[in-house]
Structure formats: C-alpha cells, structure tokens
Amino acid sequence: MRRKVFSIWSILLVLVVSLGVLGSGCPPTGGTIEVYATLDGLPWEGLVDYTLTPDTGSPINGTSVNATHSSAAAGNWTCAYVSGGPGLFVDITPSPTQTLADGATIDFTLNFVTPAPSYDASISFVTWTINGVPVPPGVHPLPPNSYIDIEYEEHVDGPEVGELVAVDQVCWLQVHLIAGDEPLWLHVVNADAAVKQDPPATKTYQDCTVFGTPVYPCDEVPLYICEPVTLDVEVGWEKAVCTNYTKTINWLGFPSPPDILFDAWTATPGTVLNLTARGCIYVEGDTNPDNDCTDWCSTLQIIY
Numbered sequence: 001m002r003r004k005v006f007s008i009w010s011i012l013l014v015l016v017v018s019l020g021v022l023g024s025g026c027p028p029t030g031g032t033i034e035v036y037a038t039l040d041g042l043p044w045e046g047l048v049d050y051t052l053t054p055d056t057g058s059p060i061n062g063t064s065v066n067a068t069h070s071s072a073a074a075g076n077w078t079c080a081y082v083s084g085g086p087g088l089f090v091d092i093t094p095s096p097t098q099t100l101a102d103g104a105t106i107d108f109t110l111n112f113v114t115p116a117p118s119y120d121a122s123i124s125f126v127t128w129t130i131n132g133v134p135v136p137p138g139v140h141p142l143p144p145n146s147y148i149d150i151e152y153e154e155h156v157d158g159p160e161v162g163e164l165v166a167v168d169q170v171c172w173l174q175v176h177l178i179a180g181d182e183p184l185w186l187h188v189v190n191a192d193a194a195v196k197q198d199p200p201a202t203k204t205y206q207d208c209t210v211f212g213t214p215v216y217p218c219d220e221v222p223l224y225i226c227e228p229v230t231l232d233v234e235v236g237w238e239k240a241v242c243t244n245y246t247k248t249i250n251w252l253g254f255p256s257p258p259d260i261l262f263d264a265w266t267a268t269p270g271t272v273l274n275l276t277a278r279g280c281i282y283v284e285g286d287t288n289p290d291n292d293c294t295d296w297c298s299t300l301q302i303i304y
Helices: 002-023
Strands: 031-039 046-054 060-065 067-072 075-084 088-093 097-100 105-113 120-130 133-135 138-141 146-157 164-179 184-188 195-198 202-210 213-215 220-223 229-240 245-254 272-283 300-303
Touching: 031 046, 031 060, 046 067, 046 105, 060 067, 075 088, 075 105, 097 105, 120 272, 146 164, 146 229, 146 272, 164 245, 195 229, 220 229, 229 245, 245 272
Parallel strands: 031 105, 138 300
Antiparallel strands: 031 067, 046 060, 046 075, 075 097, 088 105, 120 133, 120 146, 146 245, 164 229, 164 272, 184 220, 195 245, 202 213, 202 229, 272 300
C-alpha cells in the first residue's frame, strides 16, 4: 500500500515539475529597433532627430545614432527623419516602414550625402569687335581678311577662392543675310583658338552647331536672303572661383583669317549681314540662375 501511494506522489511530483518548467517563461512583450546612419555610404554616428511611429500607441523620439530601442511593441513601425544629421538627407533603408515581430529586431538606416558646394556663375555682354578692335553696335564697313568677334565677361562665385570648377557655355550668333549673292556659304572651321579666355583657362571641349545640330570642320552652311540662321558654339572650361574672365569668340571671317569658327569664304562686295548674339554659362550647384544668360545684344550690321 505504501508503495502505491509513493508511486502516485511520484507521478504528481513529475506533473507539477513539468508544469512549472512549461510555465516558468514569460510570453514575449515586443522586439528591438536599431537605428543607424550613413554619410556618403559610410557609417556615421552623432546627433540626428527622427521619430519611430507604431500603428497604434505612442511614437518614440530619437535624438542620435547609433541607437537601440528595446521593448518596442510588435507591429508596423515607421521611421521618419526630422532634422539634423551630417549632411543632406536622402532616404531610409531598407524601408521606412517595417513589421516588428515579438522577440525580433528590425533596423532603420538614415542615409545622408555631403551637399555639393554652392556656386553662382554669371555672364555679361561687353562689346563687338572687328579685327580685335571694339566697335559699337550699328553699321560698319568690313575690309577683306577681317574677322568679327564678341567679348563677354564671366565670373564664378564659390566657397573657395581659386578652386577649379567645371563650367559649360553656350553662345549663339544669329546671322541674317540682307543683301549679296545667295547662297552665302559659311565654311565650318571651329579653330580651337577661336574661343579663348583672359586670363587663360583649360578648355575641355569645343563644338559648333547650326540650329542646334552639330557641324564639323569643312562642313558648309548656306545663308539665304531674309532667312536668318542661328549658329552656336558650346565650350567647356575649368575656371577658377572668384576670377574675372574675358571670353572672346572669333565668330566670322571674311574670308579665311586664322582662328575663326565660320569662314564666309564666298562673300562678295556688297554683302550685308545683320548679326546679333547672346550667351549662357552653367555650373553645377548654381544658386542664382537669373544671371546665367545674356539677352540678345544690339545688332551689328556688316557691309563687305
């Protein structure tokens, strides 16, 4: 009889111990949220304000990274950037909204990039010139072996004096044949020295177009009476910040002087041309586009 009682108590003891073991753990009450940041793709730590907002309940306000937020309720969480950080905020990866399971961990990474420097490029018309001598707008006779050019003043403001920045320019010349033999043929030369800077600057490219279509040395462009044609030259430079530059463009030769863009090689006595021009300058990070382009300048009339 004692042996049976002992057996029953043994069974009960095992059941109690088993139930104790099974019931000793607490159910999970949430998970963990980790918040990180990068600058230009590299890990970054410091002060930055963000919020972590659940579907229900109160948000968590974060003030720095790296940060660990424990005991966050299970469910959907959305991370939002508020302010601060090391640079220009880009996005949140792997996703700004993620689902947190009980006992699990999710992470949000706030991504920043270093902002590009701010610049301000400007251009202004200075003068027409004939054979390098400044002339006012109006009517001018032109002797043989002459060239027509134009001068602009250009400047780039920036944070670091003397820093070299990439500058792109587009300058247009509208040519209107008023009198003379037609067609008047313009021979494309695109001489490298036809576009120059004072003080000198490093040129990265130079291309000519007619109505925006590229043309190349030895191409021929016809001009007809009362049918204006728009020529342009596109040039890239490395220019020093806070330096004043004078740009000279030798547009037209009558005929065949050196260092020109276009050669009016079929011009005959009595040829009359009306010319007007404008220019634009571009730099990445430009903060003031209002001074990037000139208006069309006053007309220069050439009588050959």
